[in-house]
Amino acid sequence: MTDHTTLRQEIEAEQRHLDRVYARLAQLRRSAELAEKDGYQLARVGNFGALVERDAMVFHAARRRHTLDAEHEGLVFGRLDLRSGQVLHIGRLGVRGEHAEPLVIDWRAPAAAAFYQATAADPRDVVRRRVISSSGERVTRIEDDLLDPAAAPEGMRVVGDGALLATLSRTTGRGMRDIVATIQREQDEAIRSPAGGVTMVSGGPGTGKTAVALHRAAYLLYSDRNRFAGGGVLVVGPSAVFVEYIASVLPSLGENAATLQSLGSLFEGVTATRTDPTAVAAIKGSLRMRRVLERAARDQVPDAPGELRLLYRGELLRLTTAELETIRTRALPPGARRNEVRRAGFDGIFNALWAQVQRLRVGRLPDQRTFEDEIAERSDFRDFLRAWWPRLHPRHVLAWLARPERLRRYTNGLLSNAESRLLAEAYRTLDGDTFSVGDVALLDELDNLLGRPARPARRRRDPYQLVGGVREVTTYADRQRAARRDAERPADYREYAHVVVDESQDVSPMQWRMLGRRGRLASWTVVGDPAQTAWTGDPAELSRARNKALGRRPRHDFTLSTNYRNSAEIFAVAARAIREVYPDLPLPVAVRSTGVQPVELTVPAADLPGAVREATTKLLAEVEGTVGVIAPVPRLAEVASWLADAADPRLQVVDAMQAKGMEYDGVVLVGPDQIRADSAAGVRTLYVALSRATQRLTTVDWR
Numbered sequence: 001m002t003d004h005t006t007l008r009q010e011i012e013a014e015q016r017h018l019d020r021v022y023a024r025l026a027q028l029r030r031s032a033e034l035a036e037k038d039g040y041q042l043a044r045v046g047n048f049g050a051l052v053e054r055d056a057m058v059f060h061a062a063r064r065r066h067t068l069d070a071e072h073e074g075l076v077f078g079r080l081d082l083r084s085g086q087v088l089h090i091g092r093l094g095v096r097g098e099h100a101e102p103l104v105i106d107w108r109a110p111a112a113a114a115f116y117q118a119t120a121a122d123p124r125d126v127v128r129r130r131v132i133s134s135s136g137e138r139v140t141r142i143e144d145d146l147l148d149p150a151a152a153p154e155g156m157r158v159v160g161d162g163a164l165l166a167t168l169s170r171t172t173g174r175g176m177r178d179i180v181a182t183i184q185r186e187q188d189e190a191i192r193s194p195a196g197g198v199t200m201v202s203g204g205p206g207t208g209k210t211a212v213a214l215h216r217a218a219y220l221l222y223s224d225r226n227r228f229a230g231g232g233v234l235v236v237g238p239s240a241v242f243v244e245y246i247a248s249v250l251p252s253l254g255e256n257a258a259t260l261q262s263l264g265s266l267f268e269g270v271t272a273t274r275t276d277p278t279a280v281a282a283i284k285g286s287l288r289m290r291r292v293l294e295r296a297a298r299d300q301v302p303d304a305p306g307e308l309r310l311l312y313r314g315e316l317l318r319l320t321t322a323e324l325e326t327i328r329t330r331a332l333p334p335g336a337r338r339n340e341v342r343r344a345g346f347d348g349i350f351n352a353l354w355a356q357v358q359r360l361r362v363g364r365l366p367d368q369r370t371f372e373d374e375i376a377e378r379s380d381f382r383d384f385l386r387a388w389w390p391r392l393h394p395r396h397v398l399a400w401l402a403r404p405e406r407l408r409r410y411t412n413g414l415l416s417n418a419e420s421r422l423l424a425e426a427y428r429t430l431d432g433d434t435f436s437v438g439d440v441a442l443l444d445e446l447d448n449l450l451g452r453p454a455r456p457a458r459r460r461r462d463p464y465q466l467v468g469g470v471r472e473v474t475t476y477a478d479r480q481r482a483a484r485r486d487a488e489r490p491a492d493y494r495e496y497a498h499v500v501v502d503e504s505q506d507v508s509p510m511q512w513r514m515l516g517r518r519g520r521l522a523s524w525t526v527v528g529d530p531a532q533t534a535w536t537g538d539p540a541e542l543s544r545a546r547n548k549a550l551g552r553r554p555r556h557d558f559t560l561s562t563n564y565r566n567s568a569e570i571f572a573v574a575a576r577a578i579r580e581v582y583p584d585l586p587l588p589v590a591v592r593s594t595g596v597q598p599v600e601l602t603v604p605a606a607d608l609p610g611a612v613r614e615a616t617t618k619l620l621a622e623v624e625g626t627v628g629v630i631a632p633v634p635r636l637a638e639v640a641s642w643l644a645d646a647a648d649p650r651l652q653v654v655d656a657m658q659a660k661g662m663e664y665d666g667v668v669l670v671g672p673d674q675i676r677a678d679s680a681a682g683v684r685t686l687y688v689a690l691s692r693a694t695q696r697l698t699t700v701d702w703r
């Protein structure tokens with residue numbers, strides 16, 4: 001135990017440093033405001049003074065956007081005392097003093113790496129590491145690790161009982177928090193892994209994969225801003241609920257340059273949140289759907305006119321169904337995109353009609369060009385062309401799958417009868433507003449198959465370009481420029497410099513194709529846990545699709561081994577469930593114990609609503625933070641209706657698939673047996689649901 005006076009003195013010492021930092025920031029903020037008026041002049045200066053100011057400007061910009069609130073760890077969160085006697089303060093942003101001396105080192109800078117990587121076994125010149133917590137501009141707490149006692153100068157004090165456990169015991173909010181002050185060594189290695197190639201991070205529930213992925217995005221944006229902010233960083237998560245949960249992490253690190261999307265929102269103009277039953281998801285996610293969609297994309301529109309009849313100078317011109325179909329298939333050779341070759345189809349019609357008028361010897365026949373102009377003027381002819389070869393949107397074509405006769409033709413020989421029936425059932429009521437998350441990858445595939453009419457060429461930007469040879473500089477002007485580019489980025493942007501895929505174990509083969517199209521030029525960070533996958537389709541197909549999307553880029557593999565989320569008592573229940581099917585699976589170690597055992601209830605079916613309500617109310621009273629009620633996918637609406645009256649903003653009701661990646665202080669899990677029995681992936685989905693809570697878990701089953 002540290003004595004009170006020592007602790008106070010150490011806190012006061014840190015407060016003095018923090019005061020100096022904030023005073024300097026106030027000064028820099030003023031000059032930043034002045035510089036802001038001068039527009040983007042600073043970026044061209046490139047000298048040291050500009051560098052100093054950029055740090056302040058970055059802070060200023062970040063601060064304006066997101067006032068760091070009181071529960072947020074402050075700007076300065078760490079300190080290193082080195083063997084040389086040098087002291088470094090580590091923070092969210094770099095700040096320099098009037099004489100360019102570093103007051104705060106950005107956590108992503110190479111000099112800060114020791115803060116995360118030094119251990120007692122390998123101290124790396126660090127004698128003491130200190131984690132500083134603050135509230136607003138006041139230091140509230142410090143926690144030290146003495147890493148190299150032999151090198152400690154006389155009088156060096158060591159206070160606190162360890163920052164990590166203190167952090168882990170805090171209350172969960174609606175959004176995820178950054179872990180910048182307590183990143184652990186194995187996590188830091190993944191965060192700082194080389195920018196190129198594919199960084200693969202695996203690990204069990206709660207090991208910080210999502211946290212690592214997001215901090216890595218921030219790290220990359222810092223270490224090579226031109227490349228990554230210029231080209232763009234795409235972060236993809238499984239669901240809208242999850243994306244909302246992680247949305248504030250990057251801004252809290254001062255980063256706004258990344259684009260966050262869920263798998264259901266990657267296709268322009270569609271936001272799907274509904275998840276398909278597992279068996280349907282396996283069909284929609286299978287690569288065989290590409291062939292199904294290829295057939296659909298070549299098929300004639302359902303209400304296409306059967307023939308063309310046109311009266312021209314007293315003669316009837318006529319193209320039969322068979323003739324029209326010949327013209328259409330000629331204009332649409334295999335591999336052609338029908339929206340892009342529409343013109344060729346129209347030319348085929350013109351040519352056929354011209355041949356006919358010549359055969360019919362129409363009197364005073366003009367030249368071909370004039371003939372075409374004449375008929376092109378006619379609205380009945382234009383109506384015909386529009387109906388015969390309309391410009392198709394992927395949603396039109398996907399809707400054709402709701403027609404049983406078409407679906408049978410498209411799936412014939414590709415899907416089994418049982419699969420076709422299941423798909424037909426899933427699409428029976430398809431309309432534009434009810435796309436599922438799995439449909440989005442199909443829409444994207446169709447978009448690729450149908451193509452888009454040629455647009456005026458956009459100047460292609462090289463995402464790897466350097467501005468004035470400066471790579472690491474992140475001036476305010478850089479940020480503004482990047483933000484402008486970001487705003488200009490079209491919704492179907494495909495040239496991301498980096499793609500981060502979270503919960504990658506649930507990305508289906510068709511979804512990998514969709515992601516691959518957005519990351520052709522990208523390096524990748526892919527995080528996931530195979531034991532949590534809900535995929536029940538062919539595993540070989542899945543790895544083929546993933547490897548194709550990731551290409552031949554070099555891989556860097558990392559495994560995380562500590563579960564920071566669950567209490568040991570809760571994780572023991574989750575571990576028991578997954579061990580039933582994977583007895584030898586290496587599991588992470590949960591480091592925190594609450595002494596509170598999870599509650600397992602089984603009630604008569606009729607009592608279920610009441611029991612769920614009661615368990616939820618109890619957990620809301622027991623924990624300070626959020627409570628998640630997790631329901632089997634088919635029962636989500638029903639369970640939500642039982643809790644409709646509990647208008648507590650800390651409560652969220654999700655289905656077992658939406659629970660992926662989420663975290664709550666308390667979890668009421670409804671129907672674990674139904675989740676387990678739901679599909680071949682049931683146990684894995686149950687494992688996910690059981691590992692969402694930090695402090696309290698109640699399962700409610702019925703008999």
Ligand SMILES: Nc1ncnc2c1ncn2[C@@H]1O[C@H](COP(=O)(O)OP(=O)(O)OP(=O)(O)O)[C@@H](O)[C@H]1O
Pocket residue numbers: 164167168177178179182183184187203204205206207208209210211212529532564565660661662663691
């Ligand atoms: N180094 C750390 N310091 C403090 N908290 C941490 C640390 N690493 C992870 N955490 C916390 O542990 C929890 C789990 O992290 P995260 O959600 O990133 O895990 P995950 O591996 O993605 O989990 P899952 O696979 O179950 O979705 C989060 O609350 C996160 O903030």
